[in-house]
Amino acid sequence: xxxxxxxxxxxxxxxxxxKAAGYSITVACRYCGSELDVANPxxxxxxxxxxxxxxxxLPLGARGTVGGTEWEVIGxxxxxxxxxxWSEYLLFNPYAGYRWLIHADGEWSLGTMLTSEPVAAGGDSxxxxxxxxxREYDPVSxxxxxxxxxxxxxxxxxxxxxxxxxxxxxxxxxWERGPDEVNWTQLDALPGGSAVRxxxxxxxxxxxxxxxAPRTPGQFGRKGASASRPRQPAPELAxxxxxxxxxxxxxxxxxxxxxxxxxxxxxxxxxxxGSAVEQRLTVYAGQPAQTVTLATxxxxxxxxxxxxxxxxxxxxxxxxxxxxxLVDRRTQRSIDxxxxxxxxxxxxxxxxxxxxxxxxxxxxxxxxxxxxxxxxDASAQNWSNPVTYGSAWGSTPSSADGxxxxxxxxxxxxxxxxxxxxxxxxxxxxxxxxxGIWIARKLHGAGGYRx
Amino acid sequence: xxxRLFLFGLWCLLLLLASAAANYYAWxxxxxxxxxxxxxxYGPTHx
Numbered sequence: 001x002x003x004x005x006x007x008x009x010x011x012x013x014x015x016x017x018x019k020a021a022g023y024s025i026t027v028a029c030r031y032c033g034s035e036l037d038v039a040n041p042x043x044x045x046x047x048x049x050x051x052x053x054x055x056x057x058l059p060l061g062a063r064g065t066v067g068g069t070e071w072e073v074i075g076x077x078x079x080x081x082x083x084x085x086w087s088e089y090l091l092f093n094p095y096a097g098y099r100w101l102i103h104a105d106g107e108w109s110l111g112t113m114l115t116s117e118p119v120a121a122g123g124d125s126x127x128x129x130x131x132x133x134x135r136e137y138d139p140v141s142x143x144x145x146x147x148x149x150x151x152x153x154x155x156x157x158x159x160x161x162x163x164x165x166x167x168x169x170x171x172x173x174x175w176e177r178g179p180d181e182v183n184w185t186q187l188d189a190l191p192g193g194s195a196v197r198x199x200x201x202x203x204x205x206x207x208x209x210x211x212x213a214p215r216t217p218g219q220f221g222r223k224g225a226s227a228s229r230p231r232q233p234a235p236e237l238a239x240x241x242x243x244x245x246x247x248x249x250x251x252x253x254x255x256x257x258x259x260x261x262x263x264x265x266x267x268x269x270x271x272x273x274g275s276a277v278e279q280r281l282t283v284y285a286g287q288p289a290q291t292v293t294l295a296t297x298x299x300x301x302x303x304x305x306x307x308x309x310x311x312x313x314x315x316x317x318x319x320x321x322x323x324x325x326l327v328d329r330r331t332q333r334s335i336d337x338x339x340x341x342x343x344x345x346x347x348x349x350x351x352x353x354x355x356x357x358x359x360x361x362x363x364x365x366x367x368x369x370x371x372x373x374x375x376x377d378a379s380a381q382n383w384s385n386p387v388t389y390g391s392a393w394g395s396t397p398s399s400a401d402g403x404x405x406x407x408x409x410x411x412x413x414x415x416x417x418x419x420x421x422x423x424x425x426x427x428x429x430x431x432x433x434x435x436g437i438w439i440a441r442k443l444h445g446a447g448g449y450r451x
Numbered sequence: 452x453x454x455r456l457f458l459f460g461l462w463c464l465l466l467l468l469a470s471a472a473a474n475y476y477a478w479x480x481x482x483x484x485x486x487x488x489x490x491x492x493y494g495p496t497h498x
Contacts, residue, residue, distance in 0.1 A: 365482030
C-alpha cells in the first residue's frame with residue numbers, strides 16, 4: 001500500500017490529499033481544477049507525462065459507461081510480450097471498485113479481478129463459477145513498458161510476470177504470476193470497436209450525448225473530469241448495458257423461481273396434517289344458536305394450524321354464523337375464530353344472479369401443542385329486505401326467501417394443520433418485488449448514478 | 452457474482468428463513484382466528 005501525502009496547489013493554495021503518493025503522476029486540484037505534476041514540480045516532467053500519454057487512447061480522467069456503470073480512467077499500463085503490445089486501463093468507480101479495460105489489436109475487453117481462485121480441473125484446464133476453461137498457450141513473460149496514473153498496488157515500468165489465458169469459447173480468464181502473488185482476471189469481450197474508445201470522454205472534451213442536468217460536484221469523488229459534464233453512454237455501447245442487465249435479469253428471475261418453489265415446498269411440508277374428524281349439525285333459520293363440540297384434537301407439534309371446513313347443501317338467501325372456540329383442556333384458554341357461510345340468489349334486470357357459497361373454511365393459526373375441544377356456536381338467519389333492496393337496485397329476493405324454520409344441514413370437517421396459501425403468495429410476491437422494482441426503475445429511467 | 456445478484460440472493464435467503472419461521476410457528480396474517488362475527492356484513496354485495 002502507498003502512504004497518503006498532502007500537497008498544496010501552487011495555483012490556488014488548496015490542500016490536496018494524494019491517495020497513491022509516490023505513484024500518482026498527475027492529480028487535478030479539487031478546488032481550481034489545475035492539473036498538477038505531483039511526482040516533480042518541474043515542467044519537464046509534465047511534458048514527459050504528456051509524451052507518455054500520447055501512446056494512450058484514453059487520457060487519465062476520461063469517463064465512460066461500460067456495462068451499465070460509469071467508470072473513470074485512473075491508470076494506464078503499456079505491456080508487451082514477445083509477439084504483441086497492448087494497453088491496459090485501470091478503471092475506477094467508488095461504488096463498483098476497479099476494472100481493467102484492455103485494448104489489443106483494436107479489440108476491447110473488460111477485466112474483472114476474481115476474488116476467488118479458479119480450481120484446477122485436470123490437464124490444462126481450470127473451473128470457475130461452474131464453467132470449465134482451457135489454457136490457450138503456455139505461460140509467457142509479459143513486461144510492463146509504461147506506467148501512468150494511480151494504481152492500488154506497486155507497479156513500475158520493467159515489471160515482468162508470467163501470464164497466460166484460459167478460455168471456454170466465450171469468456172476468458174487471465175492468469176498472471178508475479179514474484180509475490182498470482183492474479184486471476186475474468187475478461188469479457190466488448191463488441192463495438194472504436195465505440196468503446198468513443199464512450200470515454202476526456203476532461204475538457206464536450207460531452208458525446210445530449211446535455212443533462214449538472215451532476216453534483218463530488219458525487220463521483222474525483223476531480224479528474226468536470227462535475228458539470230455528465231456522460232452519456234455511447235449509443236453503440238447501449239447493447240452492452242442491455243446485455244448485462246438481461247443476463248442479470250435472467251439470473252434474478254431464476255433465483256426468484258427457485259426460491260418460490262422452496263417457499264411452496266416449505267408451506268406444504270409444514271402444513272401437513274393429521275387425520276380429519278367429521279361431524280354433522282342441523283340448524284334452523286331464525287332459531288337460537290346451537291352449540292356443539294365438533295372434535296377433540298390432540299396437537300403434538302409445538303405450533304400448528306387447525307382447519308375447519310363447513311359445508312351445506314342448497315339453502316338460498318340465508319347466512320349461517322359459525323363461532324368457533326378451540327378450548328385448551330389443560331388451561332381452559334379459548335382461541336376463537338369466526339366463519340360466515342352465506343348464499344344468495346335472485347333476479348334483476350340483468351337476469352338471475354347468485355352470490356356466496358355453501359362451503360366455508362376457517363383456519364386457526366399458531367395453536368400451541370395440547371389437547372383441545374373444538375366447539376361451534378352455529379345459527380342461521382334469513383336474508384330479507386325486499387323494500388330497500390328492491391328500491392335501491394331494482395331487484396327482488398328470490399322466492400326461496402321464506403321458510404323461517406327451514407332446516408340447514410351442516411357438515412364439519414376438522415383437521416389439524418393447514419396450508420396458508422396467502423402466506424405463500426405473500427412470500428412469492430416479496431421474492432419478485434425487487435425484480436419488479438428494478439424493471440420499473442429501468443422503464444422509467446430512474447436509475448440515479450448506477451441504473 | 453455481481454453485487455446485485457449477491458444482494459438478491461441474501462433477500463431470497465431472508466425470505467426463506469422468514470417463511471420457515473412462519474411455518475414453524477404456524478403464523479399467518481390471513482388466519483381466521485380472533486376474528487369476531489359481530490362486525491360481519493350480511494346480504495349480497497355484488498351490486
